Amino acid sequence: MADRKLFAGAAIKRLRRGANMTQVALADALDISASYLNLIERNQRPLSARLMLLLADRFDFDPRQLVADEPGGGVNGMGRRLADPMFADLAIDRSELEEWLIAAPNTAEAFVRLFDNRSTGQLVTAVETSDPISLIRTEIERWRNHFxxxxxxxxxxxxxxxxxxxxxxxxxxxxxxxxxxxxxxxxxxxxxxxxxxxxxxxxxxxxxxxxxxxxxxxxxxxxxxxxxxxxxxxxxxxxxxxxxxxxxxxxxxxxxxxxxxxxxxMPYARFIRACEQTGYQIQILQRRFGSSFEQVAHRLTTLQRVGSRGLPFFMIRIDRSGLVSKRFVGASNGSLAESAHRCALWNIHRVFDRPFEEHTQLVGLEDGSSWFTISRAVQGIGYGVGGITPEFAVGLGLSAEHAATLYYARGANLSADNVELIGLGCPACTRAQCSQRSAPPKNRVLRLDIQETGLTPFSFVND
Incomplete structure (x- = not known):
């Protein structure tokens, strides 16, 4: 929302400490009282536009960095994590999340790190938290992959x-x-x-x-x-x-x-103009800018220039085993890209059977969100050990509410009652009686009945 107040206390405190400044020294530089700066750093006062510009000038940084510093992608990102079935009985609403991020951003960040490590099957140890891939992904997403x-x-x-x-x-x-x-x-x-x-x-x-x-x-x-x-x-x-x-x-x-x-x-202004003219038709964008499908797909996740934003795509690249080698969430807040597992019902897994064709799908997740996805198989470069040409599936997606202008969605029914129901991978999915289920959901008690055999051996108590 345009009139949303910006509380950025944690980010300002990091900037100040990084410059080895006291609250009094920074307050003098900003021409405000030290007590007022203290309230801002404790998120008890919002940051005004004037102070934001003064801070940007003093520390020579992009003011959007303050917004990007919200733990876990802000309210939307925290909401996706708290939509996990293990929190279903808590009924945490949006206003409560907003209050948490304002009052205690550091504890929210601690929750994000613990939850994300748990969701990817990692242990929170010094070794894991220093994993270079995780570190750079956190930094890229802090900037929403737009530099x-x-x-x-x-x-x-x-x-x-x-x-x-x-x-x-x-x-x-x-x-x-x-x-x-x-x-x-x-x-x-x-x-x-x-x-x-x-x-x-x-x-x-x-x-x-x-x-x-x-x-x-x-x-x-x-x-x-x-x-x-x-x-x-x-x-x-x-x-x-x-x-x-x-x-x-x-x-x-x-x-x-x-x-x-x-x-x-793919220069920004020319590229986004071409996107809008063609309905983001990737084949035309490839020809016009001399780029590959994967290069265009990645570029689509970066279009976050103030005043000239593109559609909020996410991108993910997986191999035949489902292992992720690239993921960019950008501004999409896309849980399909963030999830540690993938659902076999998502057609990104079927693109290898018909390579070089674009496969679209309207999917619905358990949290009620709908996503329009575009997937295609691509080949890597070279032959490598054993003369094997690498193959990957690249998936693009955005919220269905933004998909109406896409070339790929022309004539499609994008209403919620037309979605194909999928999950975020079996360990995170609680859809009952899914015949494709390969593992039980975490944090659910299995229902054991020697006299019955269901569609799946993993029948469970869903409440």
Whole structure:
């Protein structure tokens, strides 16, 4: 809501402590009393627009970072977690959640970490909480996978390159050659086995494998250009994340350079205009921007520019076993992407049978939400050990209430009574008598009757 009050005490306290400032010193800098700042930090007063701008100027950060700091994605994110059947008897409403986040954001964050580790089958230990993948995912989702500064730099650079040549790949190669004295060399797979890209600074070469398709070649050279020309912005984001784990820092830096590459290939204003003109028809977007299905899908999760937002998609990538290798929730608050398990009734698992076709589905979850999803099988690059070409399923989704303008939903009945009922994976699903069930739900007592055999061996007490 536009008139929603912003309580950001925990975020402001972190900023102040990170700058080694006392409340008195920061209050003087903001021209307010120390007692008033104390109330703001304790979430007993909201943050005004004037103070937000002063803080942004004082600490040189994006003001949206304050909103992104809400524990677990704010009220909506906390609500999804508390929709777990184990909390069904508590009847926690939205107003109670709002009060919790305002009064005790740190305890809410502690709950989020405990719950998320439990949901993914992890133990809350020092080893698990330092898992680099979890660390960078938390940081990416804190920004809703939208990095405004990188988008702005990439868009300006894309316009400059576009003026010089219509071929983006050729224009990037020329800029790397002329401005940075770097040449591109395409090498045989036998010379670069198991390597797609190598930067040889001694020879001043970026060496690319011949296995890369045209979209992937453009992506790799664009990523290198971003590492060079957006280095200070990337360094700032990495420094702000304050990782204590070298692997997490490395992977986060790679994510940011990949983000820049996608933003250079699909410049924000032109891309979102094309999305709206085509109804987000991915095949046209691929052709228009020289990108792959997966590159477009990822880009769709990043469109959160203030005043020019795209539809709130989530993206997930799984292999045939259902293991997740990519997930971006963005602004979707999509529990389908966040869940540790997936439902066999979701057609993302069936796309391998008809590769390169887009499969759509309107699904309904136990919490009453409806989601429109688009899934497709894609191939990875290279052959790897044993000559196996990697295969993945990429799934996009958004709340059904936003799906009416999609090309894929034209003529579709998006009403709640037309959904296909699925769950968030058997351990988290309490739908009774599902013949596809492969495991009992957690926190439910099994119903044992030697005289009856049901559709599933896991009949349980649902209340």
């Amino acid at each position: 405004a500064d990188l988008d702005s730099i990439a868009e300006t650079l894309a316009d400059e390159l576009r003026l010089g040549a219509g071929d983006l790949y050729g224009a990037i190669l020329e800029r790397l050659r002329v401005k940075h004295q770097l040449a591109i060399r395409i090498l045989p797979e036998s010379v670069l086995p198991e390597i797609l890209r190598r930067l040889d600074l001694h020879a001043r070469q970026l060496q690319l494998s011949e296995m890369l398709d045209p979209a992937s070649r453009t992506f790799q050279v664009a990523a290198l250009l971003g590492e060079i020309e957006a280095q200070s912005e990337i360094d700032g984001l990495v420094s702000g994340a304050d990782f204590q784990d070298n692997a997490a820092e490395h992977l986060y830096r790679r994510h940011l350079s990949s983000y820049f590459a996608a933003a250079l290939m």
